[in-house]
Amino acid sequence: MNNRIFLSSPHMSGNEQAYIKEAFDTNWIAPLGANVDGFEAEIATYAGSEGASAVSSGTAAIHLALDLLGVGQGDSVFCSSLTFIATANPILYLGAEPVFIDSDDESWNMSPIALERAFVESKAEGNLPKAVLIVNLYGQSAKMDELMTLCDAYGVPVIEDAAESLGASYKGKKSGTFGKFGVFSFNGNKIITTSGGGMLVSDDIEQLKRSRFLATQARDQAKHYQHSVVGYNYRMSNVLAGIGRAQLEILDERVNARRAVFERYVEALGEIDGLEFMPELEDTYGNRWLTTLTLDPEKIELTPYNLIDALAEENIEARPVWKPLHLQPLFEGCKYYSHGENDDVSLRLFERGLCLPSGSNMTVEEQEQVIEVLKKHLIVVNSKV
Secondary structure (H helix, E strand, O other): OOOOEOOOOOOOOOOHHHHHHHHHHOOOOOOOOHHHHHHHHHHHHHHOOOEEEEEOOHHHHHHHHHHHOOOOOOOEEEEEOOOOHHHOHHHHHOOOEEEEEOEOOOOOOEOHHHHHHHHHHHHHOOOOOOEEEEEOHHHOOOOHHHHHHHHHHOOOOEEEEOOOOOOOEEOOEEOOOOOOEEEEEOEOOOOOOOEOOEEEEEOOHHHHHHHHHHHEOOEOOOOOOOEOOOOOEOEOOHHHHHHHHHHHHOHHHHHHHHHHHHHHHHHHHOOOOOEEEOOOOOOEEOOOOOEEEEEOOOOOOOOHHHHHHHHHHOOEOOEEOOOOHHHOHHHOOOOEEOOEOOEOHHHHHHHHEEEEOOOOOOOHHHHHHHHHHHHHHHHHHHHHO
16 A cells, blocks of 8 residues: 555644744743734734734634624625535624625636626615635635725725635735735644634734634723623634744745645646646636546546546545535525526536646655556546547
8 A cells, every 4th residue: 555645734844843842842822922022913914914823723714804894693704606505604793694606717716707797686776795715726816806806895894715825916916915814723724824823914014913703702901801892713823833934934835835736737738638627817826726627528537536546546536526515405595696597607616527636745746656557547538539
């Protein structure tokens, strides 16, 4: 049995221990300290935002952003459908209702056409959303110009879920900095990791201060323990922030490595008829967090699950594309706006999509093993078509 090839495993820089040692040497182990302050400042500088707030997860950052925008019982929030459930769960935490928006084929992200239709209908009903949650899927930016123009026209603030797209850019501007708030994730499988953690970024310094207040149980300024509003236990520890600082130092290297993985897959598999890789919008630079592709059922008999099983037999991890949220049992009955009439792009991508091993620490030899398995099955099938 070969050593397991993972989809996206943590990749340490080697400098994490220096920051961790400092935290231990100074006894700053709690969610306070120089590493937390430094990580926030360094992420803000990298992204080009005025500030940042380090928290326990990307989900926590989304929850705080929604709370800061006043989302509550009876409100609605427009949300990308093709994403991990962590994007939408915080909407439910606050008693609001998600309204799901389809993707387009060019970016796999929120469709401006579907979003505009949702806005037109919600305005006619007198029920505009309190926020729009736009996801940058698998490290690829959404069509931010078109989406922001629509949201600005209707006066609705944007939360940019850039959990998967740290290091990506759109027309020269870093991912996560287009909306009122941006969100990054440092989960173990992300392009850089703190084992678990997230970051809220914004140009609104007062709101970021408020986020820290809410993230530390919303304790009022008093000598005794006094609380006037609901708070959360969401701050990042100084130890984990130290890991993040070391990871951030090599972020651009990790982006380059993931893009190189993508290019090797394209070079090896790109000529197979019926196989299409996730596109990259013009004037954008994705981090290629995961290499993803689709299989055309009219040209390839195999399904993504056939290939996942074939790779698993060789101890290689692969996964389907996210199941759209409008199809999840939890969200049954929620509104959904498709890209076009009888054109559910999210569903089509889910049915045809496959995520390949894409770690920055995957060796060329390991990637060649993955490619060999894929070729063995795909080329045989293609030869029958």
